[in-house]
Amino acid sequence: MNILTWLKRRLRRLFRRDAVESDLSDEICLHLDLEAEDLVRQGLTREAARREARMRLGGVDKTKEDCRDVYGPVWLGQLWQDLRYAFVTLMRNRGYATGAIVSLGLGIGAATAVFSAVEGLVLNPYPYSDAHRIVVMSQADGAGAFRRTFLTSAQAGLLTQAASIDAVILWDDSWMWTKNEGVPDMIHAGKLSPNVFQLLGVPPLVGRTFAGDSWTSTSDLAPVAVLSYHYWRTRYAGSAKVIGQTVQLADRQHTIIGVMPERFRFLDADVYIPLSSGNDPRWTLLRLRPSVSRAAATAELQAFVQQEFDPAEGRGGRRDVRVSLTTLRDDEAGNLRGMLGILLGAVTLLLVIGCANVSILLVGRGIHRRYELAVRRAVGASQGRILRQLLTESLVVAMAGGVVGVVIAYALLVVIIALIPPGVIARDMDIAIDVRVLVFAFIVAVLAGIAAGLSPALALSRSMLSAGAGHRSQVVTRGSARTHRLLMLVQCSATVVLLAAAGAALRTLVVLTTAPLGYDPQNVAVFGLTFQGPDGPQETAAYAERIKSAAVSVPGVESVALTGPAPTPPVEPRRSLIEIPGVSDDDQEVVTAEVSREYFSTIRVPIRAGRIWTDTEDRRAAHVGVINDTMARRYWPNGNPIGQRVRLAVLGNNWDGSTKSPANDQWIEIVGVIGDVRNDGLRKPVLPEVYVPYSLRSLGAVLLLVRTSGAPGRIIDELKRKVAEVNAQQPLMASSSLEERLWENGWARQQFAASLFSACAALALALAAVGMYSVVTCAVSLHMREFALRMALGASSARILRGIFTSAMMTIALGMGCGLTLVAVLDRPIAAWTESSLWNPVSLTPSMIALAAVGCFAVLIPAWRAATLDPMRILRTDE
């Protein structure tokens, strides 16, 4: 039998149904005519003949049905029928349809968006080729803290010879002076060894990049520059004619040879130039050979490092060094991973709640339709047919929910990425909706729809319903009621967990934002100043003083201070080894900051003992310093630190890494003790810190801290003018204020977490409320006749109300109990993963009260309706 003709026939039946039907009609009609004629010839009258012909055929419609059945059920045709019917039914019950679709859509959308974000951050966020092979090398010295390794060109050359290393790149980045249409400005320049572009593997958008085979020969490379996309668009208006133009960086003109694409944001630099030759230690990244594991590479590098060099600062000789290699994404996203993992769990719970809602609604619908389905069965629909139709309806709801979920997922991901606090993830990370996750979520939706619709469908299609016993099918309703209770329980438990998470996040946020900082960051603006002009420590100090006095003279400025170009609190500035005679050897580590004397008054740090150094001491780089409370308590618990002398190893190096001549004294005398300032993030304990005059190390740049009486933004123009008066070529770069840095370095992340978890919890609460409402509504309508009967027999409406209310609240209470148990169980592992604990009465109590209140409200409305019904009216209508 020819498959082609078979197919053609089926398709014709499907698409040209009218023609097929009229064919059949004509055939049967002709038969009847011929038979009637034959009978007339045998002697019957025309009427009798026609009647007899019909009887002999056995029924025109039945014959037609039998003919149609020969071809088997046309699946597509029936499916189309089912779909149409499903649409009509949904339109008629808009409330239920909307509830189900929105619940599902929210669950899927949130889950997909967060899964994609986590996957993007955790799996492959970078646009570089083989990004998983690029590793960051850090090493730990005796004290144990791992810090990034810096390599000199020679060391990098040695490292390239290691068997597990494919390539080593070096880079440096700094803000360089440039002139933009005559106006001095600063530009963020990334100085890259020539193999960087080749290693990262991102081709340029326009023109070309620079490359070389050996990264030691950078001095041979002409002064060229590759622009970043962002800089190209803002400064050169995205013009293709930019190739060949020059850009001035410090004192050299660099020829622009190319532009990188938008996704390339390595170092977040504006322009990339070749790394200058030199023997200073630089930032480095390594790429492992393809089949080498990180463990193997770490072992090999460890041996290498211990043999070849020991770049510990300020101290020669060998030490027991431990090497650690982390991939790029662990380095950047590691700090977010714990939180994102929990967020993943949270949205999964949200998805569960959404699916449970869909289930509840579908089961409820099923109960309402049992009469209709009974009639259908009686008229002759097969069980399979009814099942198919019910499943089609669930599928339509599930698909619609899936589509809504897709839209929500895309929108939500944009919001999440926008909310991720700046500085938390590198800007060159690439996060987009993962299509696989989308498909997965869609499949989950479909499965949820099927599962939700299946049990009532099975129960209903199976039940032996006769028209008389129709609407009193106890089996169906009891089973469905049990399912409803179970679903409500699940929803309540999940909501409790989410509320607990939100509460914990909010509490941590509050704790964080109200924690004592030790300084006052309000209204302190920060400016970056790279010195243009002065040379040598004396000249630089004098120049800096002039800048300072110019800044103070600006109206609205209360005080001005200078610090070395290091991070401001609450981030740790710089570490140094210290030798405290009589107390410790040279293996203690403290944090050091170079500041001007006004620093303490500008950021309002109290003096505990002694004094701050004077103006003169500041200017002539006196070897004095102050320490913070923590340091005083740690090293002189019973004595007096004032007057003691300590040796700071960091003073033996200049800022550019070159070593000072050994004649330079590393000793300083402690003249005062000041209050603790948060210097290791907002939650870790304060580290011991030493402050020395900034003039002790010859600086190429400083940070200007300006406390203003009003908003810091208003004084910028005037300040720039005053600085220009001192030196017209001196650019002043506005940086984020101290308050902004506080946000970026701690509060922002917690706020991100708190807002996301709160959103999840709120959504969960809303969905759960819908679920509870639906369950009680359904139960009430089921027992409507029973209530009416009881009320007619004398029960007060209050009793009815109480009955419904208590039974529903018991389920909710049970759900809350399960949820709380879950929270207690999850508390320990989650606390290990992030820093907040779920089981906390302060945050749990209001959440539980909120849930109970919402539950009461959701249950009360349908219960009230039951209690206020007119019993006579209900009993009379034969429902």
Add this chain to the structure above:
Amino acid sequence: MTKPTADLLQGSLDLLILKALTLGPLHGWGVSKRIRQMSREVLEVNQGSLYPALHRLEDRGYVTSEWKTSEEGRSAKFYRLTRLGRKQFADEQERWKLFAAAVGHTLRAG
């Protein structure tokens, strides 16, 4: 003699239809008439099962159908045996002969 019931005819209906068509294309009513004629007025096909059977045979490829004008000038759907149908008829005929012989043997036996 009472006419054989429809059940008995059901299994052999296909065979009879195929036989009727071996002599030339016919429309549905024509098939019924021809079977009556060939069986000397003994076999009266249940008309309700005739058309489903014809459609079934067409679905399996043993016959094809075509709308043509009959001798009386009416347009009717004529069924025609295909080559596959002829082969099927031969097979069915063989099977029927075997069946009939077996029944005969059984009835004649001790």
